[in-house]
Amino acid sequence: MQFQKPALSQRQEMRLTPQLLQSIQLMTLPLQELQLRVQEELETNPALELVSEAPSLSLNERDDSGDDYDYFENSSDPGYSPGASFQGDEEGKRNFLEGALSRPESLHEHLLWQLRLQPISEREFRVGELLILNLDDNGFHQEPPDLLVSDDDRPLLKPLMDTIRTFEPVGCCTADFRESLLVQAGLMVDPPPKLQEIVGNHLEKLERGHHHEVAQALAISLEEVQEALEALRSLTPYPGRMFSSDAAGYVIPDLLLKREEGQFLLVLNDEQIPVLGVNPFFSRVATGDNREARKFAGRGVREAQWFIQGIQQRNETLLRVARAILEFQRDFFLKGKKHLVPLTLKDIAFELNVSESTVSRITNGKYIQTEWGIFELKHFFSNRVAGAGPGGAQYSKEGVKEIIREILEEQDSQGKRFSDQKLADLLAQRGIKIARRTVAKYRSELKISSSYER
Template identity: 30%
Template sequence: MKQGLSLRVSQHLALTPQLQQSIRLLQLSTLELSQEVEQMLDENPFLEQSEDSAAREDFGLDQVDSPVSQEAQEFESVAEFTPSHDSTSSSQSTSENSNDNDSTPEISSEAKLEESWDGDGTVETSADDGEWGGDAQPRKNNGDDSDADASDLARSHESLQDHLHRQALSLRLSEEDRAALYFLIESLNDDGYLEDSLSSLAAGLAGAEPEQLEDREDLEQHFTIALKLLQHMEPAGVGARHLAECLSLQLLECESSQAVSAAKAICRQPMELLAKRDIKRLVHLCGFPDAVIRAAIALIARLDPKPGRRFINVERNLIVPDVLVTKVAKGFKVALNSDVMPRLRVHDIYANALKQHKGQGGPALTQRLQEARWFIKNIQQRFDTILRVSTAIVERQKNFFTHGELAMRPLVLREIADELGLHESTISRVTTAKYMSTPFGTFELKYFFGSALGTETGGNASSTAVRALIKQFVSSESLKKPLSDNQISEMLKEQGIECARRTVAKYREALRIAPASLRKALT
């Protein structure tokens, strides 16, 4: 076998560390990005927060609106199918695939990664619930908080446990009963239910051994007394073990009437009958006339099946938009929300010290400085991409921002990707967990994308607009004769939109609208 040397030229793709970081930052939500920034500030001494907006690093971001090169699009395409584990293994696997096709000398992937982080070698820094229960109205608290800001409500939040403990202070109890009441209050879930039985709670405290039986029985007696006290606290229905008991506790506070008596009788029956509104069986089992049973079901529908949910911290539901859209004289202005943009910069003192003592800090410090610069650049690039995508969405959905969701037009990710010269997977990352504030409310960017439904004129209608139209039909329907899915389908056809009954049912369920049989008025 004759041996010889040969030179071959080949191309292969490798995900550099900075590209992996850019992709990962792009798909993070606002909260996740904030956590990532905090972690990087703790780990990298060359990175610090600034009160002012960080100056752009000289990485070509001034040309952010220019089309993306073919190589970058290939990188994005590869990233869509590459797992986000160790970058070394990703580069090695890519190199091995390339070697299978070409007899190219193997090049160390670790050397490539080190070279990519080193950049140009400089260390200089740049310039500075169900339909019936979900609508139940909670009791009004003292004071009018209608003008309170959401963030103020979050800071002044009182949990369900705090609310109940405050009531317990006015009760005269023995130390054992007070301790039992405290334990039950702390055992409630977010909805105000006591999920565990008293016997299981007592066994958990006293132990399950036979010789501890007397202690368990004593604890269970104290829990029984404490439970009765808990179930008479505000809000009504708290401390219930199941839905029927929760509703019954709330009915105890209602003025005595035939409807209230019938409602209590209904709560003693299987809840499936109430959910299905099986009037005939309830009349037979409860022994009340048809009209009284209907009035009782209407009364139950006004109760709160989850009395503890009003105490859930409002901060959990607080959404801070990434993009702000406001109406101006010539259209709409799209701007980034400065409150969610991290203000970062390279630490001047440390960077200058490293520059003056070049070569003494070692390659590790030089690499950390380069990482800090790349992190700032990737943060800036993330928000630039979000702004570009948001601007393109607003441009294509102008009718929505003028007339509302009924005017939404069909839009798919590929349209925005082709317009901006980005990969479709990049658009998907940008539109996930990113929110836009509009004159009609705050929406996730994915909300503005919808499939197309055919029309009689040969055009297309957005699925989002169709859902809005279905919601409008249902809101204006007769409560005595609610619209069936088939009737809604026919009404859409009258509007020129081809939408099958099954599609209507799917959209109705997505909108959390009950079937016609459950929307029908009882009286």
């Protein structure tokens, strides 16, 4: 027979209090998301109030201190009439804004406009429209064209694809970059000999610089191979990209680094965050005689205080981590991108006596504005690349990538096209010994094409 009896046990466990959980959540938020979080808290907690916020300028506000000035008198807007006022003229304001705002033409729109100019039937136009709308941003098929139409319309596919491929940009409506280059080469006026055969069968050899093998395989001279190579460089492997309509991403830097009189000044961008406080009325009610009102107001006041403290802790931690990064990466901020030194989360965590997870949270999605540009704080953490310089110097991965970019920009401006192996040799001369495939990987991450494609 089993019996139950009381027993004492001792153990350690870690529990997240609501305050700690909220503090961690606030620490991970980028500036834009923190602004939204503050707005949500103001709407849900009446004990939290807005003390002050960043001033904003309205289009309807006027400076009455002097005479009116016509700011748009020298505007390039053709619909503007001197003397017209936006005050009380909402229709005029709407027309002006509609004329001022525009968006670029997409690849699909540009191709469809050209398709409408063709002397084709309505049925052919419908098939051509399906083909165009099936293209990705590069101008290539997303789905096989045979799947787009019924069996009855399949005979129309090839002639319509041939037509669309001649539209600007030339080479769209193809399967991949190789087929696109073949189409462009076929439409060239007076192309070099064997150009299409080179595109179809010998691109890889050209990319590796094996010109002799190509010349031998096609029974042509090295001069003719070089002529074909120059012609290829004038073509566009991804023709649709010139119509790319990807919207630019904008970030608001959390920090600003300036140099004044030879000293660095690190400033927190707190103007984007409104100043918050606890509502005095709720504070009085929280200490009053009414029990129910005191309970309700007290809970709101505590949550408001926790929220304010969470934002303060976020900002303080962000500044501490940024100052530590500044000390480790001082050469970067003084001399430029290629002077980025190896740095890990563990280095900063040890310096500040905090956990690596805290450093990871506070640097993720946070940006700093410097004289070299705006960078995410994560950018300053880079792995080591072994060097063979004096004392076995160490280089960061990002620093090596910037050196590669610098070499390629300098040599490309002189008309030279260095292969990945040549780049590896040049880096070795600078005391940076990395393999050719590593050079190719870094070049790809920099979004720089190979020597053949350049």
